[in-house]
Amino acid sequence: xxxxxxxxxxxxxxxxxxxxxxxxxxxxxxxxxxxxxxxxxxxxxxxxxxxxxxxxxxxxxxxxxxxxxxxxxxxxxxxxxxxxxxxxxxxxxxxxxxxxxxxxxxxxxxxxxxxxxxxxxxxxxxxxxxxxxxxxxxxxxxxxxxxxxxxxxxxxxxxxxxxxxxxxxxxxxxxxxxxxxxxxxxxxxxxxxxxxxxxxxxxxxxxxxxxxxxxxxxxxxxxxxxxxxxxxxxxxxxxxxxxxxxxxxxxxxxxxxxxxxxxxxxxxxxxxxxxxxxxxxxxxxxxxxxxxxxxxxxxxxxxxxxxxxxxxxxxxxxxxxxxxxxxxxxxxxxxxxxxxxxxxxxxxxxxxxxxxxxxxxxxxxxxxxxxxxxxxxxxxxxxxxxxxxxxxxxxxxxxxxxxxx
Amino acid sequence: xxxxxxxxxxxxxxxxxxxxxxxxxxxxxxxxxxxxxxxxxxxxxxxxxxxxxxxxxxxxxxxxxxxxxxxxxxxxxxxxxxxxxxxxxxxxxxxxxxxxxxxxxxxxxxxxxxxxxxxxxxxxxxxxxxxxxxxxxxxxxxxxxxxxxxxxxxxxxxxxxxxxxxxxxxxxxxxxxxxxxxxxxxxxxxxxxxxxxxxxxxxxxxxxxxxxxxxxxxxxxxxxxxxxxxxxxxxxxxxxxxxxxxxxxxxxxxxxxxxxxxxxxxxxxxxxxxxxxxxxxxxxxxxxxxxxxxxxxxxxxxxxxxxxxxxxxxxxxxxxxxxxxxxxxxxxxxxxxxxxxxxxxxxxxxxxxxxxxxxxxxxxxxxxxxxxxxxxxxxxxxxxxxxxxxxxxxxxxxxxxxxxxxxxxxxxxxxxxxxxxxxxxxxxxxxxxx
Numbered sequence: 001x002x003x004x005x006x007x008x009x010x011x012x013x014x015x016x017x018x019x020x021x022x023x024x025x026x027x028x029x030x031x032x033x034x035x036x037x038x039x040x041x042x043x044x045x046x047x048x049x050x051x052x053x054x055x056x057x058x059x060x061x062x063x064x065x066x067x068x069x070x071x072x073x074x075x076x077x078x079x080x081x082x083x084x085x086x087x088x089x090x091x092x093x094x095x096x097x098x099x100x101x102x103x104x105x106x107x108x109x110x111x112x113x114x115x116x117x118x119x120x121x122x123x124x125x126x127x128x129x130x131x132x133x134x135x136x137x138x139x140x141x142x143x144x145x146x147x148x149x150x151x152x153x154x155x156x157x158x159x160x161x162x163x164x165x166x167x168x169x170x171x172x173x174x175x176x177x178x179x180x181x182x183x184x185x186x187x188x189x190x191x192x193x194x195x196x197x198x199x200x201x202x203x204x205x206x207x208x209x210x211x212x213x214x215x216x217x218x219x220x221x222x223x224x225x226x227x228x229x230x231x232x233x234x235x236x237x238x239x240x241x242x243x244x245x246x247x248x249x250x251x252x253x254x255x256x257x258x259x260x261x262x263x264x265x266x267x268x269x270x271x272x273x274x275x276x277x278x279x280x281x282x283x284x285x286x287x288x289x290x291x292x293x294x295x296x297x298x299x300x301x302x303x304x305x306x307x308x309x310x311x312x313x314x315x316x317x318x319x320x321x322x323x324x325x326x327x328x329x330x331x332x333x334x335x336x337x338x339x340x341x342x343x344x345x346x347x348x349x350x351x352x353x354x355x356x357x358x359x360x361x362x363x364x365x366x367x368x369x370x371x372x373x374x375x376x377x378x379x380x381x382x383x384x385x386x387x388x389x390x391x392x393x394x395x396x397x398x399x400x401x402x403x404x405x
Numbered sequence: 406x407x408x409x410x411x412x413x414x415x416x417x418x419x420x421x422x423x424x425x426x427x428x429x430x431x432x433x434x435x436x437x438x439x440x441x442x443x444x445x446x447x448x449x450x451x452x453x454x455x456x457x458x459x460x461x462x463x464x465x466x467x468x469x470x471x472x473x474x475x476x477x478x479x480x481x482x483x484x485x486x487x488x489x490x491x492x493x494x495x496x497x498x499x500x501x502x503x504x505x506x507x508x509x510x511x512x513x514x515x516x517x518x519x520x521x522x523x524x525x526x527x528x529x530x531x532x533x534x535x536x537x538x539x540x541x542x543x544x545x546x547x548x549x550x551x552x553x554x555x556x557x558x559x560x561x562x563x564x565x566x567x568x569x570x571x572x573x574x575x576x577x578x579x580x581x582x583x584x585x586x587x588x589x590x591x592x593x594x595x596x597x598x599x600x601x602x603x604x605x606x607x608x609x610x611x612x613x614x615x616x617x618x619x620x621x622x623x624x625x626x627x628x629x630x631x632x633x634x635x636x637x638x639x640x641x642x643x644x645x646x647x648x649x650x651x652x653x654x655x656x657x658x659x660x661x662x663x664x665x666x667x668x669x670x671x672x673x674x675x676x677x678x679x680x681x682x683x684x685x686x687x688x689x690x691x692x693x694x695x696x697x698x699x700x701x702x703x704x705x706x707x708x709x710x711x712x713x714x715x716x717x718x719x720x721x722x723x724x725x726x727x728x729x730x731x732x733x734x735x736x737x738x739x740x741x742x743x744x745x746x747x748x749x750x751x752x753x754x755x756x757x758x759x760x761x762x763x764x765x766x767x768x769x770x771x772x773x774x775x776x777x778x779x780x781x782x783x784x785x786x787x788x789x790x791x792x793x794x795x796x797x798x799x800x801x802x803x804x805x806x807x808x809x810x811x812x813x814x815x816x817x818x819x820x821x822x823x824x825x826x827x828x829x830x831x832x833x834x835x836x837x838x839x
Contacts, residue, residue: 015827063511
């Protein structure tokens with residue numbers, strides 16, 4: 001392939017060449033980094049919570065007025081919920097994974113320890129929790145009904161027995177022998193014994209990093225917040241929406257001196273928790289799409305112009321014996337050269353961009369393979385974009401060379 | 406002459422409709438992307454109270470554990486304890502001061518047709534209204550005496566007054582919340598804040614407060630905050646022990662009318678913490694901060710990182726669109742070398758050719774700008790659909806519309822500059838030869 005005539009032709013329209021190259025370079029840098037960010041967000045959004053998310057929902061009950069016995073209402077609510085048709089099980093809990101609000105505390109291996117060994121969230125639940133959440137018990141046992149303690153907000157939390165996620169258990173006891181060990185859920189609280197370990201249980205805070213997101217502990221406690229209690233309900237498969245409506249009505253009827261808060265399915269809790277990540281992914285996706293479109297159209301426009309400008313030369317070449325394929329190949333090669341130069345600059349720009357994101361936004365480093373993949377995609381985009389004008393060029397009849405102007 | 410060039414420009418643009426459309430759409434998309442993100446960025450970070458943002462200061466004291474800082478980077482905790490808030494309120498050393506926290510209460514309407522509902526409000530001091538200056542529709546704030554007497558009074562937001570009293574003047578009437586009657590002293594008018602800057606600890610774009618009541622009253626009734634509560638030591642049992650503890654759950658603002666007052670207040674805080682140290686509290690080194698409104702908003706990252714990254718990417722995208730437009734204009738103008746040569750040979754000066762083609766680029770920019778404005782509107786609708794909590798910051802105002810148009814024309818003219826310069830350097834003689 002004769003590269004020299006192509007290069008010397010390019011040298012005569014340096015500016016246009018630089019413009020296309022610059023466009024390709026910026027496109028590569030933006031697309032690589034945007035795709036990487038989208039990938040990170042999708043990873044975050046798909047972290048498993050460890051619970052059954054499809055058949056569960058939760059809601060709050062806020063009592064009001066003097067003489068409201070929050071504990072008695074909790075007991076009767078749970079009894080009512082558990083016998084409703086379509087309900088598989090129910091528990092009271094202070095929080096659920098991904099809900100964004102909950103109880104966090106330090107967890108220590110020694111009493112009066114100065115710095116915390118780890119931090120954990122506490123889910124204050126009863127003996128129905130494992131069944132209702134759908135947490136998978138991998139070692140030990142469930143809470144016993146007699147272990148459930150009732151507290152008020154002004155009392156110190158004490159639980160003799162706790163169940164924790166495997167991630168937290170392994171962090172505290174790296175030898176894997178956490179079951180039966182004692183921990184301290186505060187600087188000077190009495191010891192708690194780990195009676196059970198669940199495969200996975202996520203914290204309520206989705207901004208937590210992957211290292212700490214599964215630091216969760218279940219404590220057998222009922223602790224109303226003032227006159228407020230929250231319930232988690234698991235329904236029989238496929239009956240969630242219908243049961244939600246029935247529960248909302250039943251709960252309001254059961255006691256008029258309280259307000260039933262909005263019922264939220266855990267699927268909705270997940271959607272709301274990750275709405276920002278989803279939005280970011282969609283917006284960056286739209287930018288990538290528009291960017292590739294603009295770049296492709298830019299190449300088409302420029303190539304069409306070059307073809308029009310060189311119609312006479314093309315005719316001359318054809319008259320001198322060049323085949324249609326030679327003409328086509330000429331324009332494809334020319335595009336390849338320009339794109340490649342742009343891509344080399346773009347590769348450097350992509351890493352510079354990534355460095356800026358790392359420094360300002362604690363973003364991780366762009367993995368090396370994004371840039372080579374970007375190369376392949378933009379080469380393909382360039383070749384496709386130039387194909388139309390190049391085909392038009394190849395159809396220029398040799399007779400054009402003989403006409404003047 | 407301008408009108409004639411405009412006409413020439415339009416005619417030339419109509420001659421290559423596809424190329425023209427490419428340029429207009431390119432500029433339009435680039436403008437829309439950058440203006441959508443810039444609008445959100447601009448409104449998110451906009452100063453909510455420009456006339457006194459440097460006078461309002463957020464109080465931070467470091468009462469945290471000696472072994473474990475509150476923030477790893479050494480910034481002091483973002484809230485204060487009850488005992489410190491009350492001590493600072495009672496000292497009254499600032500020109501105005503207000504401690505506050507968020508509270509969720511059930512409201513039991515008199516009107517039996519309305520079901521009781523849960524409402525989010527704010528517990529604070531009388532000075533709050535003078536400091537943050539919401540406008541009243543009816544009545545006014547409670548006074549400092551009512552703070553002292555733990556009065557059962559309430560100021561309602563506009564929406565809740567609409568709901569409970571059909572928007573009528575309800576001052577003097579009562580509203581029952583959690584079994585207690587409060588008498589209404591004031592009703593706020595619309596209070597449109599882009600961000601809820603006076604309490605950034607529970608999200609800058611959370612719903613507006615629906616009611617306000619005196620701090621002292623809420624403490625009397627043992628109401629716990631609905632915001633964040635952090636403790637580094639578990640408090641002993643009981644409400645009084647909780648109030649006495651080192652748990653932080655209160656936001657504290659002071660108004661200091663001059664730099665001298667600010668300096669005085671700083672030294673007052675230092676001596677206050679010094680005295681507390683003698684009582685065995687505040688084990689960490691003195692680390693008081695008095696950030697003003699804009700500094701506090703920056704510290705709390707009211708402008709989210711995502712929006713900053715999006716804006717950066719959108720402007721990079723605009724750059725690509727402009728490079729694209731330069732290329733296309735260059736192509737277009739180069740094709741017209743013959744025409745330019747003819748005009749020059751007939752006596753047109755370079756300046757005139759320059760003006761003619763710059764006007765043509767300007768027309769492209771203006772059209773692209775209008776398209777961009779339209780797409781920006783759509784883009785903001787999309788942002789509102791994607792981020793439901795951004796409804797206060799995803800709206801166009803006149804300054805942003807003007808910015809859009811100016812940005813569009815400037816970019817198009819800048820993009821047109823080089824191709825135009827090339828066009829007017831055409832040598833007449835070279836073009837007239839066949």
